[in-house]
Amino acid sequence: MNKYILLLSLAIGLHTAYAQETISPAALQRKPVYLTNATIHVGNGQVIEKGTLAFDKGKITAVGVNIPAAGTDAIVMDLKGQHVYPGIIAPETNLGLIEFESVRATIDNKEVGEINPSIRSIIAYNADSKVINTLRSNGILLAQVTPEGGIISGTSSVVQLDAWNWEDAAYKTDNALHFFMPRLMPVSGGRRGGAAVGDPIKAAMDKIESVRTFFREAHAYQQEVKHTATNLKFESMRKLFAREQKLFIHCDLVKEMLIAIDFAKEFNLDVAIVCGADSWLIADLLKQNNIPVILTQPHSLPLMQDDDVDQPYKTAAELQKAGVLFCLSNEGFWQQRNLGYEAGTASTYGLSKEEALSAVTLNAAKILGIDKTTGSLETGKDANIAISSGDMLDMKSSVITRAFIQGREINLDNKQKQLYHKYEQKYGL
Numbered sequence: 484m485n486k487y488i489l490l491l492s493l494a495i496g497l498h499t500a501y502a503q504e505t506i507s508p509a510a511l512q513r514k515p516v517y518l519t520n521a522t523i524h525v526g527n528g529q530v531i532e533k534g535t536l537a538f539d540k541g542k543i544t545a546v547g548v549n550i551p552a553a554g555t556d557a558i559v560m561d562l563k564g565q566h567v568y569p570g571i572i573a574p575e576t577n578l579g580l581i582e583f584e585s586v587r588a589t590i591d592n593k594e595v596g597e598i599n600p601s602i603r604s605i606i607a608y609n610a611d612s613k614v615i616n617t618l619r620s621n622g623i624l625l626a627q628v629t630p631e632g633g634i635i636s637g638t639s640s641v642v643q644l645d646a647w648n649w650e651d652a653a654y655k656t657d658n659a660l661h662f663f664m665p666r667l668m669p670v671s672g673g674r675r676g677g678a679a680v681g682d683p684i685k686a687a688m689d690k691i692e693s694v695r696t697f698f699r700e701a702h703a704y705q706q707e708v709k710h711t712a713t714n715l716k717f718e719s720m721r722k723l724f725a726r727e728q729k730l731f732i733h734c735d736l737v738k739e740m741l742i743a744i745d746f747a748k749e750f751n752l753d754v755a756i757v758c759g760a761d762s763w764l765i766a767d768l769l770k771q772n773n774i775p776v777i778l779t780q781p782h783s784l785p786l787m788q789d790d791d792v793d794q795p796y797k798t799a800a801e802l803q804k805a806g807v808l809f810c811l812s813n814e815g816f817w818q819q820r821n822l823g824y825e826a827g828t829a830s831t832y833g834l835s836k837e838e839a840l841s842a843v844t845l846n847a848a849k850i851l852g853i854d855k856t857t858g859s860l861e862t863g864k865d866a867n868i869a870i871s872s873g874d875m876l877d878m879k880s881s882v883i884t885r886a887f888i889q890g891r892e893i894n895l896d897n898k899q900k901q902l903y904h905k906y907e908q909k910y911g912l
Contacts, residue, residue, distance in 0.1 A: 506616060506897075508645050512890030515539040517552045518870070521562035526569040526844040526859030528837045536567055538866035541890035546860055565884065568840065568875050569860050570624030570867035571823050572641075572847040574777050575731075575757055578615065578626050578816040579608040579642070593632030597690075598697055601719040602637025604630040605656050608649040614816050615644050616897035621820045622869035622883045624893075625654060627851055629661060629731075634694055636661045638719075638728070641851055643867070645893045655853050659755070660723050664734040664742065665690045691742060698750055729753045729852065731777070735760040735786055744772050755850055757812075760786040763798045766805035775808035775850045781825040793832065799842060800833025810847035827876035839876060866890040 516538055523534040523546065535550040536543065552559050582589035591607040608628050618626070624644055630637040638657040646652035665687035697716075704710070704717040705724050722728035732743040735758045747754035756762060759776040762769060769776065778798060785794040802809045811826055813819050822843055830839035848858025857865045868887040873880025886893050906912075 506894045508647055508651070509888070509891035509893045512539065512541050512866075512887075515544070515552075515554055515557040516866075516887075516890070517550070517557055517559045518562050518567055518868075519559060521565050521567045521870070523567045523860060524569075524837065524840055524875075525861065526841060527861070528841065530837065534567075536860060536868070538868070538887070538890050541866055543860060543862055543864050543866050546862060560885075562870060564872070566871045566873070566875060567860065568622060568869045568871065569844040569858060570869050570886065570888065571622050571843045571875075572810075572851065572853075572858065573618065573623050573626040573812065573819040573822055573843075574810060574847050574851060575629050575639075575779060575812040575814060576626050576816055576819050577629060577631060578618070578819060579610065579612045579628055580604065580630070581816055582609065582612055582614070592630060594630065594637065595632075597633040598635040598694070598716065599630075599633055599637050600635050600660055600701075600723075601715050602630055603640070603657060604628045604637060605640035605642070605649055605653055608640070608642060608652060610642075610646040610648050610652045612816075613898060616895075617817070617820050617899060619644050619886060619893060620883055620895050620897050620900070621881070622823055622871065622875050622886065623819060624867050624869065624886060624888050625853075625857065626819065627658070631661075631663070634663055634665070634690055635697070636663060639731070641853055643888050645888045645891065654857075655851065657722065657728060658852050659729040659731045660720075661757075662694065662730060662732045662746075664732055664739050666734075667736055667738050695746070695749075698746070702750060723752065724750065726751070726753050729755055731755050731757045733757040737761045737764050740765060740769070744768070744774065747772060747774065759809075760795070760798070762807070762809075763794070763801040766802055766807050769802075770806050775810075775846075776802060777810055777812050777847075777850060778802075779812045779814050781811055781813075781829060782821075796828055796832040799829040799839075803834055803838055808846060808849060809842065810850055811842045812847075823876050823881065824878045827874070827878070830876060836874075836876065 518536045520533055523531040523536055534548050537545040577592040580592035594602045627639050627641050629639040639659050641655040641658055642652040643654045667684055667687050669683045701717040701720040730752045734740055740756055755775045757777045758779050762776045781795055783795050813822055826839040826843045830836045845858040848854035857867050866887050869883055870885040872882045872884055875881045
């Protein structure tokens with residue numbers, strides 16, 4: 484009897500294994516690679532027609548025209564008619580922290596408690612998430628993995644999307660601490676603030692003041708030469724007060740963003756606004772205070788009833804015009820695959836196509852603190868590259884044919900592609 488149970492278990496296990504794509508991380512780059520005859524979109528606004536991009540040992544070695552291949556072992560790829568882009572960067576996502584939203588055991592994006600600055604999202608990151616493969620197929624090669632829950636949810640880290648485990652994936656660890664500001668308007672529920680008993684505005688302000696008090700106490704703790712006891716939460720704030728880490732404040736309304744500016748001034752912090760639906764109303768003030776914005780959910784309805792119905796599409800261009808550093812993002816994990824197309828939407832509502840590209844590449848790298856190593860196709864930076872047969876920001880023409888992360892050519896297969904080919908055969912298409 485046990486023999487038959489064992490055989491049945493093996494059969495089920497094999498069926499399950501073949502029902503999922505098996506994609507191993509790519510090996511290190513062994514030979515120099517030259518991408519030739521391509522339209523190269525550098526990411527900083529520059530476009531090189533019939534250009535060549537060379538990279539070796541994971542780093543870009545040359546970008547321009549008429550660059551001859553050096554060495555007999557070099558790999559030369561003729562990309563006539565194709566486009567070369569920097570890999571898209573997805574800020575503000577719980578990718579790898581949630582696999583199935585309906586299955587509690589696969590959700591690891593929140594910690595109990597209101598104030599948890601010591602929580603590190605990188606520890607919980609699942610490099611084997613099947614969702615990752617769908618992002619890579621659309622040219623998204625890096626992501627900022629962000630914790631949620633409470634008011635101070637912990638620190639985010641930037642990961643590259645081709646790794647064996649979280650240690651391999653880590654690209655920049657603990658780059659930002661996240662403050663989810665309670666919404667200063669009556670709401671029936673939601674991610675920030677939730678339903679409040681009594682006066683919801685007063686309840687929200689009380690929570691904000693509790694955070695301010697915590698910051699003041701943590702700052703005072705940092706000034707002490709010797710402590711009678713170690714406070715782990717206060718200790719975890721050292722990088723923030725030393726400006727080695729950013730404070731990402733999640734808020735939408737003007738009055739919320741004004742409080743964020745006050746936080747930056749009072750504690751001398753490097754602050755960025757996340758969400759920022761109303762940021763276009765105070766763009767000049769954000770510029771004056773050197774506060775960047777991560778615009779989330781560009782494909783959404785306006786925040787206020789009297790806003791233009793297409794305001795979320797126009798906000799990026801209005802920030803660009805005011806000189807505010809900004810980038811685009813999608814909250815969640817599976818939605819991130821559409822990030823490039825949302826940049827394309829922004830390019831039809833006031834941004835140029837190259838400005839829209841920067842909004843998901845170089846601008847994102849600047850805000851996340853990784854622009855010295857990625858975000859554009861410049862000599863000395865990591866070879867994080869996406870190649871498309873069409874416009875990568877256009878849903879209709881974009882087809883990612885190849886992609887490289889730190890010079891390693893990655894597998895662009897995913898479960899959805901496998902199903903497509905499976906039923907393509909079934910119906911003789």
